[in-house]
Amino acid sequence: MIRTIISFASVIILSTSFSALAKTKVTWSMESNADRDPIMIEKLQNAYNNSQDNHELVIEFEDNETRLTSMRTAMIGGMGPDIVETPGPSYVKEYHAAGMLENLDSYAAEFGWKDKMIPWAYSSGVFEGSLYAIPKTHESMVMLYNKTLFEENNWKVPTTLEELEDVAGKIKAKGMNVFSYGSDGWQPTHEHLVGIYLNNYAGPQAVYEAIIGEREWTDPVFVEALELLKKHMVDEGYWSGSLENYYAIGWDDFHAQFANRGAAMMTIGTWTFQATQLGIGASDDEWGWAPLPSLSSQSPDPNFMIAIGTTMSVNANGKNKDGAIDVLNWIMSNKDKVLDIAKDFQFGEMVVPLTLSSSDIPTDIAPQVQDYLSEYARITGEGNYGYCTWTFWPADPGVHIWKDMEVVWAGDISVEDFLYDHQKMWDKARKNGDTLPVPLRN
Amino acid sequence: MKIFSNKNFVAWYFVFPVAFIHLFVIGIPSLASLALCLTDWRGLGEINYIGFENFIELFDDRYLKKAIINNVIWTIAFLTVPVGIALTCAYLLTGIKRGQMFFRLAFFFPYMLASVINCQIWKYLFHPIHGLGGFFERIGWDFLAVSPFTMKSTSLFAVAFVDGWHFWGFLVVIYLTGMYQVDNHLYEAADIEGATKFQKFRYITLPMIRPVFVFSIMIIIIWSVPVFDYVYILTGGGPAYSSEVIANYMYSQAFERFDVGYSSAIGTLMFFYVMIIVALFGLFRKAGWDI
Numbered sequence A: 001m002i003r004t005i006i007s008f009a010s011v012i013i014l015s016t017s018f019s020a021l022a023k024t025k026v027t028w029s030m031e032s033n034a035d036r037d038p039i040m041i042e043k044l045q046n047a048y049n050n051s052q053d054n055h056e057l058v059i060e061f062e063d064n065e066t067r068l069t070s071m072r073t074a075m076i077g078g079m080g081p082d083i084v085e086t087p088g089p090s091y092v093k094e095y096h097a098a099g100m101l102e103n104l105d106s107y108a109a110e111f112g113w114k115d116k117m118i119p120w121a122y123s124s125g126v127f128e129g130s131l132y133a134i135p136k137t138h139e140s141m142v143m144l145y146n147k148t149l150f151e152e153n154n155w156k157v158p159t160t161l162e163e164l165e166d167v168a169g170k171i172k173a174k175g176m177n178v179f180s181y182g183s184d185g186w187q188p189t190h191e192h193l194v195g196i197y198l199n200n201y202a203g204p205q206a207v208y209e210a211i212i213g214e215r216e217w218t219d220p221v222f223v224e225a226l227e228l229l230k231k232h233m234v235d236e237g238y239w240s241g242s243l244e245n246y247y248a249i250g251w252d253d254f255h256a257q258f259a260n261r262g263a264a265m266m267t268i269g270t271w272t273f274q275a276t277q278l279g280i281g282a283s284d285d286e287w288g289w290a291p292l293p294s295l296s297s298q299s300p301d302p303n304f305m306i307a308i309g310t311t312m313s314v315n316a317n318g319k320n321k322d323g324a325i326d327v328l329n330w331i332m333s334n335k336d337k338v339l340d341i342a343k344d345f346q347f348g349e350m351v352v353p354l355t356l357s358s359s360d361i362p363t364d365i366a367p368q369v370q371d372y373l374s375e376y377a378r379i380t381g382e383g384n385y386g387y388c389t390w391t392f393w394p395a396d397p398g399v400h401i402w403k404d405m406e407v408v409w410a411g412d413i414s415v416e417d418f419l420y421d422h423q424k425m426w427d428k429a430r431k432n433g434d435t436l437p438v439p440l441r442n
Numbered sequence B: 001m002k003i004f005s006n007k008n009f010v011a012w013y014f015v016f017p018v019a020f021i022h023l024f025v026i027g028i029p030s031l032a033s034l035a036l037c038l039t040d041w042r043g044l045g046e047i048n049y050i051g052f053e054n055f056i057e058l059f060d061d062r063y064l065k066k067a068i069i070n071n072v073i074w075t076i077a078f079l080t081v082p083v084g085i086a087l088t089c090a091y092l093l094t095g096i097k098r099g100q101m102f103f104r105l106a107f108f109f110p111y112m113l114a115s116v117i118n119c120q121i122w123k124y125l126f127h128p129i130h131g132l133g134g135f136f137e138r139i140g141w142d143f144l145a146v147s148p149f150t151m152k153s154t155s156l157f158a159v160a161f162v163d164g165w166h167f168w169g170f171l172v173v174i175y176l177t178g179m180y181q182v183d184n185h186l187y188e189a190a191d192i193e194g195a196t197k198f199q200k201f202r203y204i205t206l207p208m209i210r211p212v213f214v215f216s217i218m219i220i221i222i223w224s225v226p227v228f229d230y231v232y233i234l235t236g237g238g239p240a241y242s243s244e245v246i247a248n249y250m251y252s253q254a255f256e257r258f259d260v261g262y263s264s265a266i267g268t269l270m271f272f273y274v275m276i277i278v279a280l281f282g283l284f285r286k287a288g289w290d291i
Helices: A002-022 A037-051 A064-076 A089-097 A105-111 A119-123 A147-152 A161-173 A189-202 A204-211 A220-235 A243-248 A251-259 A270-278 A321-333 A335-344 A367-381 A395-403 A405-409 A415-431 B007-036 B053-058 B062-094 B100-112 B115-125 B132-138 B155-180 B184-193 B197-208 B210-224 B229-234 B246-255 B260-286
Strands: A024-031 A055-062 A083-086 A134-139 A141-146 A177-179 A263-269 A287-290 A304-314 A385-387
Touching (some): A024 A064, A024 A321, A037 A055, A037 A321, A037 A335, A055 A064, A055 A321, A064 A083, A083 A089, A089 A395, A105 A321, A134 A270, A134 A321, A141 A189, A147 A287, A161 A177, A161 A263, A189 A204, A189 A220, A189 A263, A189 A304, A189 A385, A189 A405, A204 A220, A204 A385, A220 A243, A220 A415, A251 A263, A251 A270, A304 A321, A304 A367, A321 A335, A395 A405, A395 A415, B007 B260, B062 B100, B062 B155, B062 B210, B062 B246, B100 B155, B115 B155, B115 B229, B155 B197, B155 B210, B184 B197, B197 B210, B210 B260, B229 B246, B246 B260
Parallel strands (some): A024 A055, A177 A263, A304 A385
Antiparallel strands (some): A083 A304, A141 A263
């Protein structure tokens, strides 16, 4: 009996070892997040590894800032992970220009990736006519509000500037902050607000024209947009009560502020859905969302800003390019598996821009998220979409938009001077060929 | 081969491992940085020689000027406040016979903590919700309602205060060591002459600890140039560049804007600035200063 058990165990151990040996390792350097990592291991790494016998995916999690630096250093040295994850197209552009990424055209054609993806998202990875990156997650900006609080006070969810300023006055009169938000720990938070005001005041068409170089950033419509943002931020203290408090408050604090009625609304990206559901969603209050209000007649219709959160590429110097391609193709070909991962994050992460029908949307997610997904698809499908700065701005103007906005808010330079500098940076980026792919507008 | 077994050569065997590591960690990157400041390298890809373009841009950069001014303010602040407090406390401590070790440890303790921990402590203390401001607000006072780290007018001084708080205990220890070297007979003679405590400090202690004191001044001036961690953690140089310093600005250019060439040019300026300071101290020493 003992002999039989030993023989049986040996067979199992040997077969497992041989199968592990037969598999070639595919490495993926991924942004670490304590809540997300176990799900990524279970539903991405293990699910992929169990689906085939050729490759073994190994995800290496690391704090994003450290990860980007170490990955960059490794890639300069001709090494690095097989799957290169970046925070957006401006990073892809740098790696592509240095010849460090694999051209994915032939694989896209072979596996039909283009047909599986939302067109604008596919084109965001196309550099000099070839595909070099696939979005791992796409996102947008929304306005969250405390639905229970709004109903109690008979407040109307604002859809225009007049309505926003009206309800803001009423919220402040109640001793609450209008919006819960802050930049402590992540200075680029400013660009979320700048993007909202550019798109919802000047309008997506004007922003598009400026991106493609048919309009100057010094155009009065952009000046007015940023003057309005300055007024709301500095004079009115819409975000967390004052500019200084906005600077002092970070992710946990602004979610707590929104959950405990310290603020009635929040302007934030859709990556927050999971945190919102765990925060205010766990309280007695119900939350709702709405498209960001139209701030002028130049932007009359509701629009959603489109953005790429993270991208996936294949390292041209990687040890296992075939394996990396196989992993990407597994993601592109297993919509149900990808949706199952996104579901666990309330569609705040791993929202691969695959084309979905309404029946694809899971029913066991927060109803607000279900509603958002439908509305996002409908409104962007009608062509009403704007542009997030971190996806469509080249590196230098992209940093300028959040780093130097503080100088405008401090009153050290005028909005006109800020936009004059901004235009100069765009001119330089255009001259150097540093601009990023932007989908053609209907 | 005899040269390698020469007695005078033995010291080189001990120096070699450190020198070898320094060559790779400091020497080669420093030389590379000197070369990169004449290029437009963005951290990846092609490196193009652009002559002195980065330096021309430097002299036109209003935020770098702001950072340089802030560094000067920082240096002056550190040459006065922590030095003044540390000298006073060290002198007072020499008069304490019982419990002196407790005070030495208490003053030195912040210096032993990691900068991240020091920063988090003060960040929370000044936090408008969780910190002292929030506490005072709940009892009806507006005191500290706004974090000094987030106000343009106070951010630099607030960061300097936290760094100074961590640093002055170190100065106390080195001053105290210097003061213990002073011959006690000098104080006894002064006592016989009826000197006050201040007169003893002014005419005996201070001149006798001059080498230690000047050394502390030199390291403060040199350490103030690459000051980075406290600024980076507490304010990131903001708001609106109000607490920006040269090293943080250089980091931002290299790792946020990926302008490695420009960043190297800033580094080169810093290098020459430090070299000038070191050369000045060297000249003073040659001129007979007891440094």
